[in-house]
Amino acid sequence: MLFSAEISDFRTVHNVLRAISFKDYAILRPTEEGLKFTLEEMKSVEISAYVPRNMFSYYRIADNADVSFKISMKVFTECLNIFGDEGNPSIKLSYKNEGAPLCLIVKHSEENITVDCEIKTLNADDSPDFSLAEECNLNKVVFNANMLTEVLQRLDNGADDITISLNPDPPHFTLSTTGIAGESKVNIPRQSDSITIFQCQKKSSWKYAFHHIRQILKVMNYANKVAVFSGETGLLGLQLVINSDERQMYVEYYVTSLFGDG
Amino acid sequence: MKFRGLITDTSVMKDFMNIATGLSRFSKECVMRITERKVYFIISDEDNGPRRPLAWCELPVSFYFREYNLVGVTEEHNEIYLEFSTALLARSLSILKQNVKSLKIKLTNKDSPCLTLEMEMASEATQSRQCVHDIPVEVISRKHWNDYEEPRFNDFHVSIEMPNLKTIKTIVERMRNMSHSLTVAATKDGRLTFQIKTNIVTLSSHFPGLGVESFAIGQLELTSSDSQEEDQQKVSSIVDIKKFLMFLSGMQLNSCRTVCSIVHGKMVKLFMEQPGALSLQIFLTQLSI
Numbered sequence A: 001m002l003f004s005a006e007i008s009d010f011r012t013v014h015n016v017l018r019a020i021s022f023k024d025y026a027i028l029r030p031t032e033e034g035l036k037f038t039l040e041e042m043k044s045v046e047i048s049a050y051v052p053r054n055m056f057s058y059y060r061i062a063d064n065a066d067v068s069f070k071i072s073m074k075v076f077t078e079c080l081n082i083f084g085d086e087g088n089p090s091i092k093l094s095y096k097n098e099g100a101p102l103c104l105i106v107k108h109s110e111e112n113i114t115v116d117c118e119i120k121t122l123n124a125d126d127s128p129d130f131s132l133a134e135e136c137n138l139n140k141v142v143f144n145a146n147m148l149t150e151v152l153q154r155l156d157n158g159a160d161d162i163t164i165s166l167n168p169d170p171p172h173f174t175l176s177t178t179g180i181a182g183e184s185k186v187n188i189p190r191q192s193d194s195i196t197i198f199q200c201q202k203k204s205s206w207k208y209a210f211h212h213i214r215q216i217l218k219v220m221n222y223a224n225k226v227a228v229f230s231g232e233t234g235l236l237g238l239q240l241v242i243n244s245d246e247r248q249m250y251v252e253y254y255v256t257s258l259f260g261d262g
Numbered sequence B: 001m002k003f004r005g006l007i008t009d010t011s012v013m014k015d016f017m018n019i020a021t022g023l024s025r026f027s028k029e030c031v032m033r034i035t036e037r038k039v040y041f042i043i044s045d046e047d048n049g050p051r052r053p054l055a056w057c058e059l060p061v062s063f064y065f066r067e068y069n070l071v072g073v074t075e076e077h078n079e080i081y082l083e084f085s086t087a088l089l090a091r092s093l094s095i096l097k098q099n100v101k102s103l104k105i106k107l108t109n110k111d112s113p114c115l116t117l118e119m120e121m122a123s124e125a126t127q128s129r130q131c132v133h134d135i136p137v138e139v140i141s142r143k144h145w146n147d148y149e150e151p152r153f154n155d156f157h158v159s160i161e162m163p164n165l166k167t168i169k170t171i172v173e174r175m176r177n178m179s180h181s182l183t184v185a186a187t188k189d190g191r192l193t194f195q196i197k198t199n200i201v202t203l204s205s206h207f208p209g210l211g212v213e214s215f216a217i218g219q220l221e222l223t224s225s226d227s228q229e230e231d232q233q234k235v236s237s238i239v240d241i242k243k244f245l246m247f248l249s250g251m252q253l254n255s256c257r258t259v260c261s262i263v264h265g266k267m268v269k270l271f272m273e274q275p276g277a278l279s280l281q282i283f284l285t286q287l288s289i
Helices: A011-020 A073-080 A145-154 A210-220 B010-026 B086-097 B142-148 B165-176 B241-250
Strands: A003-007 A025-030 A034-041 A045-052 A058-061 A069-072 A090-095 A102-107 A114-119 A139-144 A161-166 A173-179 A182-188 A195-199 A204-209 A225-230 A236-244 A247-255 B002-007 B029-034 B038-044 B053-060 B067-071 B080-085 B100-110 B112-121 B129-136 B158-161 B181-187 B192-197 B201-207 B212-215 B234-240 B257-263 B267-274 B278-285
Touching (some): A011 A210, A011 A236, A011 A247, A045 A210, A069 A073, A073 A102, A073 A114, A145 A210, A145 A225, A161 A210, A204 A210, A210 A247, B010 B038, B010 B086, B010 B241, B053 B241, B080 B129, B080 B142, B086 B100, B086 B112, B086 B129, B165 B201, B165 B241, B181 B241, B234 B241, B234 B257, B234 B267, B234 B278
Antiparallel strands (some): A003 A058, A025 A034, A025 A069, A034 A045, A045 A247, A090 A102, A102 A114, A114 B201, A139 A225, A161 A173, A161 A204, A225 A236, B002 B100, B029 B080, B038 B053, B112 B129, B181 B234, B192 B201, B257 B267, B267 B278
16 A cells, blocks of 8 residues: 545545646645645746645555655545535545555545545656755745735736845835736735734746636635745746644645746 | 315425425426325426426325316316426415415416416415416426326335435435436345446445335346345436436425335336325436436
8 A cells, every 4th residue: 555544524625626627637645744736827926735644534645655646636625525515424535555556545424425536646757756845935925815916916907027126225025917907016025913924035027827826815814824936947946835723725826927027 | 177275274285395396396397297295296207209297296185275177178088187387386386474364376267278277365464365377387298297207116126214414415416417327226235226337436425224115126137247245136227417416406395205216227216205295206217428
């Protein structure tokens, strides 16, 4: 058995996975630290959710095994949600060997109902597990998630692109959009109650496609904190901390900038 | 040909309205068969091929009607078959949500044959108010009655009690998002299984410990590929998942008994009964793949 795990309270996990599934297929990578789900598109957007080991009641990976495979997120999230809002179910996951299906056993806690699923897995070809975090470690701002989500949602929804600027001097943090309807701009000073950490060594300002940023907005609704990272290359990183009862899970999002700096 | 029925009990009127709403979820058209002791609503499969009932709903006259007069097509065949729009019936009867004293249903001829619903509204004013709806109907002639005969099967391999319909509905709704066919299977020891199989997922939900009313697998040659469960004799049939769901969401009845019967590889019958008041049967034939 390459990987097996058990989790009982996974409503938040389900919600988060559904919110990040902007594409059907995701790479699952069980590691010693926890289970990681990664979706990417055209090497320009990558979104990952981490379910840390401590959220599972049982978690085991074969010694020295480097496990990763691809599955359909649509199917996986439907299976997690098989009892809807009722039943408070628990799930056992298992992955025997390369090429084997991912097996799920879902048990209803009140009634004697068991659901078993076998989800076909594909090889996770060319999925280098390098850390993008190093590429955007120049500036960092940590926000209260509600505020940032609301600001982003209130920006012109039809906008084509969004420029995110960080500046050691006022106005510190700026979001501006351009689109058919015109331009909009929001400044958030570092003194704002919603900013808990502001580390900016050097001005950075990059333009991103707004439809990419929208992909992360859905899951930001579940987040408690959001850290925004930027670096020299224009890569934008967002890290979301999501509380689930006493524990926390994480979502990471990376997006490359549009050509030319904003 | 004459038909006239009167309902005065408020809760019975509500039941009648709920049935009409349920029927309208099943299909656009239905056939109402009026006989001396029972009223039937029959819904035919809309697929091509020979007409055959998909849903069969039976109402005892004595439970619903306080007054009931019927003069059928002939003395020998004292019945009437009418075809009409379920949506019109449901919409007209939705008036019963208000405070209605009585509901009269009759067959009339106003330019064309109609099922006329007369509802006497209860109002505080001294003058009473009446609400009349005419639903155009087509009277089905004797030679087509055969199309609406009750399907009789007595070769079911298994009849098993169904668990809580709400739970099944939730599960099957998720399944519908992944597949359009559903395998319904049951074993002798009372395990009911719903399964979907696609090229990316196989998902089965098991409900063990259900009452088995009958199990007759003796004559059946099981040549299926369920080799892992060879010791566990199993009867199954693959049906259209949408039609199956329709049954679960169509009629919201309380405290009813539900039985699932399967002819291996041929069909599934779902039977739902509120004793004395209503019975509903759904006939789902095996999907040909």
